[in-house]
Amino acid sequence: MTEEKRTFYVTTAIDYLTGPPHIGHVFEKVLTDALARYHRAAGYDTYFLTGTDEHGERILKLAREAGMTPQAFADELSNNAFRKTYDTLNVSYDDFIRTTQERHKRYVQEVLQRVYDTGDIYYAEYEGLYSLGAERFVTEKELVNGVLPGDKEPPELRREANYFFRMEKYQAWLLEHLQQNPQFIQPSGYRNEVLEMLREPIGDLSISRPRARVPWGIELPWDPEHVTYVWFDALLNYVSALEDVGRTDLFPKAWHVIGKDILKPHAVFWPTMLRAAGLPLYEKLVVHAHILAEDGRKMGKSLGNAIDPVKLLADFGADAVRYTLLRETTLGSDSPYGENILKNRLESDLANDLGNLLSRTTSMVQKYRGGVVPASGPQGLREEGIIARAQALPAEIMGLVRELRLSQALEASMEFVRDLNRYIAESKPWDLAKKEEQAAQLDTVLYTAIEGLRVASVLLESAIPNKAVALREQLGLGGQNYPLQGAWGLTPAGTTVQSGPILFPKADADLKKGEDAGKKPPATSTAPTPGPAAPANPAAARTPEVAPQETLPEISIDDFARLDLRIAQVIAAQAVEKADKLLKLTVRLGDEERTVVSGIRKWFAPEDLVGRKVVLVANLKPVKLRGILSQGMVLAAEDAEGNLDLVGTGMDLPSGTKVR
Numbered sequence: 048m049t050e051e052k053r054t055f056y057v058t059t060a061i062d063y064l065t066g067p068p069h070i071g072h073v074f075e076k077v078l079t080d081a082l083a084r085y086h087r088a089a090g091y092d093t094y095f096l097t098g099t100d101e102h103g104e105r106i107l108k109l110a111r112e113a114g115m116t117p118q119a120f121a122d123e124l125s126n127n128a129f130r131k132t133y134d135t136l137n138v139s140y141d142d143f144i145r146t147t148q149e150r151h152k153r154y155v156q157e158v159l160q161r162v163y164d165t166g167d168i169y170y171a172e173y174e175g176l177y178s179l180g181a182e183r184f185v186t187e188k189e190l191v192n193g194v195l196p197g198d199k200e201p202p203e204l205r206r207e208a209n210y211f212f213r214m215e216k217y218q219a220w221l222l223e224h225l226q227q228n229p230q231f232i233q234p235s236g237y238r239n240e241v242l243e244m245l246r247e248p249i250g251d252l253s254i255s256r257p258r259a260r261v262p263w264g265i266e267l268p269w270d271p272e273h274v275t276y277v278w279f280d281a282l283l284n285y286v287s288a289l290e291d292v293g294r295t296d297l298f299p300k301a302w303h304v305i306g307k308d309i310l311k312p313h314a315v316f317w318p319t320m321l322r323a324a325g326l327p328l329y330e331k332l333v334v335h336a337h338i339l340a341e342d343g344r345k346m347g348k349s350l351g352n353a354i355d356p357v358k359l360l361a362d363f364g365a366d367a368v369r370y371t372l373l374r375e376t377t378l379g380s381d382s383p384y385g386e387n388i389l390k391n392r393l394e395s396d397l398a399n400d401l402g403n404l405l406s407r408t409t410s411m412v413q414k415y416r417g418g419v420v421p422a423s424g425p426q427g428l429r430e431e432g433i434i435a436r437a438q439a440l441p442a443e444i445m446g447l448v449r450e451l452r453l454s455q456a457l458e459a460s461m462e463f464v465r466d467l468n469r470y471i472a473e474s475k476p477w478d479l480a481k482k483e484e485q486a487a488q489l490d491t492v493l494y495t496a497i498e499g500l501r502v503a504s505v506l507l508e509s510a511i512p513n514k515a516v517a518l519r520e521q522l523g524l525g526g527q528n529y530p531l532q533g534a535w536g537l538t539p540a541g542t543t544v545q546s547g548p549i550l551f552p553k554a555d556a557d558l559k560k561g562e563d564a565g566k567k568p569p570a571t572s573t574a575p576t577p578g579p580a581a582p583a584n585p586a587a588a589r590t591p592e593v594a595p596q597e598t599l600p601e602i603s604i605d606d607f608a609r610l611d612l613r614i615a616q617v618i619a620a621q622a623v624e625k626a627d628k629l630l631k632l633t634v635r636l637g638d639e640e641r642t643v644v645s646g647i648r649k650w651f652a653p654e655d656l657v658g659r660k661v662v663l664v665a666n667l668k669p670v671k672l673r674g675i676l677s678q679g680m681v682l683a684a685e686d687a688e689g690n691l692d693l694v695g696t697g698m699d700l701p702s703g704t705k706v707r
Contacts, residue, residue, distance in 0.1 A: 084509035098144035152289035341385035422540035424487030438533035637703025
């Protein structure tokens with residue numbers, strides 16, 4: 048008997064078309080897309096729905112102001128603003144629904160008729176405070192300083208005859224359901240908010256507007272003089288899309304991902320509507336908080352701190368935006384975000400940890416094994432620890448994802464990457480390459496690093512889908528896709544690594560260095576945050592204390608501009624006689640050849656340097672060393688243990704290229 052395949056249906060809130068997408072829209076789509084991708088990779092039968100909400104009084108008003116029909120106005124924003132942005136973000140939706148589509152309108156009218164026929168919709172006159180922003184009647188209790196949170200203007204007093212849904216009839220049932228199903232709304236703080244709402248009368252819900260006043264909507268099937276109110280229209284998209292493709296079986300597994308500002312409609316209106324229509328409930332309501340400016344203030348155009356998602360994507364690329372949004376946010380509290388936070392995380396995680404690991408590993412395979420991945424030699428305890436971690440991480444990460452701890456899932460993945468970097472530093476393949484008897488151990492180190500990178504690409508693919516594919520292409524695994532499973536050894540020995548561009552180029556160097564630049568202010572929630580996953584080698588994770596380094600005097604940008612830094616290629620190298628520290632290098636600098644004397648003999652054999660590209664200070668005043676005129680200086684960096692490496696580039700730049 049075969050095991051029944053697990054199913055996962057995930058939705059975003061459909062975006063109301065009152066303007067172009069903002070960073071909150073982008074965050075919600077990235078979050079939902081990551082959930083969908085993780086579940087697909089783990090073998091779930093996954094369906095991901097997003098779309099746009101296109102009816103209502105506000106859209107009609109904005110379209111008239113723009114001199115357009117409401118349909119043309121909706122077409123422009125839906126196709127050329129929202130959908131275009133989400134496609135740039137590589138959001139992997141299975142369906143993009145629009146509430147003006149006939150498939151949706153037919154289903155809405157069918158459900159409305161069904162609920163009307165049961166007696167749960169009635170006609171009555173009502174007077175109350177009406178929010179144009181939320182397009183619903185509100186109570187005094189919901190207002191803050193006379194305004195509904197999220198609105199710009201106070202509500203207006205309206206009196207009109209509408210159709211109402213007997214929502215309060217289902218209040219006791221919904222309260223009982225929430226009490227018996229604590230996971231129904233997550234994080235739990237939002238569930239507690241809804242429980243408080245349900246401890247007081249919730250009233251019935253106005254579900255229509257007179258067609259004479261609001262002609263832009265779906266007609267009620269029994270009364271064409273009224274159109275349905277926005278929530279009874281918009282919320283049904285989660286089912287109408289499935290009805291259209293014959294997959295309504297997915298709905299009981301639905302996770303609705305929404306912002307906290309629309310908690311009440313999704314947690315109160317929607318379940319009661321489903322109950323009245325005889326439809327099953329969704330599985331989970333996933334509620335996220337808001338994105339704040341870097342200084343912790345609310346974003347807004349009037350404050351001058353709003354983020355333009357289109358510009359952000361153009362400046363940094365989709366994967367950097369995706370990763371940093373997922374890494375820097377929590378669902379239960381508002382999260383600061385901006386360019387400095389993005390740049391710092393991009394540089395530390397993606398460029399330094401992941402990008403450098405790929406660059407140094409493929410370079411060593413090219414240098415020591417002619418670009419061909421060797422079969423692993425004997426494995427020791429260190430390698431066994433890495434393999435065990437690689438095999439355990441997929442299940443661990445899916446556990447975190449199912450618990451909505453995506454930031455921790457990414458941290459666990461990046462800790463695996465950092466441990467691979469530590470492994471290379473400990474194993475010193477550059478030393479192993481000097482001794483023929485260590486060839487098998489060198490093969491082990493190179494294979495472990497290459498296969499570890501393949502594993503890392505799978506662990507991180509839900510956050511960085513484009514770059515994960517690009518990473519595997521450089522490993523020689525182009526076109527290969529791997530499930531999120533605990534597997535090791537899937538990179539065949541004999542695979543040829545490929546040269547490629549730097550995976551994550553570092554952002555420009557003008558990061559704000561002020562005390563608070565790029566730092567996150569305290570979150571607005573005191574909920575405990577789980578710690579990061581344990582590394583493959585726990586002892587290696589303990590970083591020794593480093594003594595503070597002496598700060599050199601500052602220089603101006605003009606001082607720095609006087610340095611002429613160039614890419615140079617070493618074409619010959621030899622030891623300097625009677626000098627145990629010096630090597631004589633012949634380097635090509637464009638069409639010119641120069642001699643450079645460098646004190647790096649302790650770390651490099653002359654034959655290892657030939658062909659290598661380095662960074663040269665080209666305008667250093669020539670000086671004689673051991674009788675040899677040295678025309679420049681190669682740049683190097685040394686770690687705390689005294690290991691030296693030459694500064695170079697991950698790209699195959701021509702000699703003579705200026706470094707700036």
